[in-house]
Amino acid sequence: MLENVENAVRVAAIGVYVPPRRESNFELLAGFGVDEEFLRHRIGVVSRSVKEENERASDLCLKAFSDLQLPGVDLSQIQIVCVVTQNPDRNIPHVSAVLHEKLGLPSSCMTFDLSQGCAGFTHGVTILSALMDRMHFDHALLFTCDPYSQIVDKRDKNTALLFGDGAAVSYLSRTGTGYTVVDADFGTVPGSSSCLRCDEGRLYMNGRQVFVNASREVPPSVLRVLDRNGLTLADVDQFLFHPGSRHMIEALKKNLQLDGERVPFETVEFGNTVSSSIPIMLKRRLERPDHRQLVLCGFGVGFTWGTCLVRLIS
């Protein structure tokens, strides 16, 4: 579906912020009646990154931005700022308008937020690429940030061991080395909107339903995208699946019969950072581009998924 590689929108740089403050999961095991074996092999998260109490999504985004190396572009050229979040500073204004102000961006820059969960990055990068093509834009910033420590009940065994705070910002450009979205596949499981929900500031998760949905929908989605582009699983260098849990990743790996090296799980030390999990992994690939062709797949809130086939271009 990608027609013009030469000038295609690509993720050319990524900045990341994972709060240095960590809370250990080992301390919580006894209270939840869970052993270390279960923690390591099913959950896969030994400590969670936790933001400062007074930090909001916009603060974490700014810290991710300060990690971004913008290659030969100054801020006056940025044409879109989009923040993917379901934990905004407040609902009005959108977080991107706050970042626009704090970063001193020009009046010609559009701002809007996208409300999407763990599939937020794959939605966002596809939507922004499309919009940039339509508007003939050359420069955009896609932020992801969902500080779940604000909404996770520490006494809730279903969620307390999983999520970490973090933020990422992707610079989308038409030049330089970067990953471009070749094709994508999205969907929403019917009758599944409440498997992840937040009521009165508290997150509820039906972990079983999330697991079943992901196990059922992700593999065919991956195969659809590959098939549509004349590719097979063997043509993909790495599969960056959203790290919902280690058990989740293992199930997907097994279902698709993929070897371990092609399916990384890199969140042991800080947890599931929701929409930032995939760009955090992608940043490492971008900095050492050994991998030419990747499949990114996020899934969660909605229940939705988003699968992107991305290719390294320069």
Add this chain to the structure above:
Amino acid sequence: MLENVENAVRVAAIGVYVPPRRESNFELLAGFGVDEEFLRHRIGVVSRSVKEENERASDLCLKAFSDLQLPGVDLSQIQIVCVVTQNPDRNIPHVSAVLHEKLGLPSSCMTFDLSQGCAGFTHGVTILSALMDRMHFDHALLFTCDPYSQIVDKRDKNTALLFGDGAAVSYLSRTGTGYTVVDADFGTVPGSSSCLRCDEGRLYMNGRQVFVNASREVPPSVLRVLDRNGLTLADVDQFLFHPGSRHMIEALKKNLQLDGERVPFETVEFGNTVSSSIPIMLKRRLERPDHRQLVLCGFGVGFTWGTCLVRLIS
């Protein structure tokens, strides 16, 4: 910028819901020290539509949907549901996932919400058109709904007389008679993110700053879009400006030296419905398509604006 009219994405049908319950502004005049003359000529809203206490954004969206005449398409073909709102039922999941469930939409349908205010429709229709082109999609639903009665403080003179509740749904298609986005212009005023904000459930508006921003940014934005497409103000049949207030509309009309008939103000009986104000007006044009070429311009929260040049195609 529109390359292929034949197959272009167009707004082919619109459904609207404005709650029948009205609250009169006349009763509030004395308390605010405002006279009828001011109400009629500056505010321009004599009564406000108010939803039922327990109704949420998704409920209003469903009522708008029941007003939609879907031409020859069944729901199993819908590929995107997007809700533009800054007053969602809750932050997780997105409202579009709730609608997906309630409307019984298929698993191949993507869902996400856009956080944008009074410029939300122009952002949404441009973003969805772009995404549909990129994904080769044929059918999408774009909802707008921002029930401000939830956040307006009835004692606040700056906001209590202005906003009405409402919802709209636009069906985007590649066939039939409809309005297609030819070109668009977006922006965000630097340092202006707090001119409209919601803190702890209460809306604050710096009316002066909103008025100054709109007066300064909207006219050049309209002229930019026209100029880029080889058009002048005379080529536009109607200008559907977001009805922030009658005074606002009059100021824009005067600034651009437009005659009254080309700049409607149709919210006297129900108020400013935020992102639904433009689709509510557009629905009337779509049902009696006397007007071939329109400029739509929304502006507000952010402070942002979005201007679309749209053209009737069939």
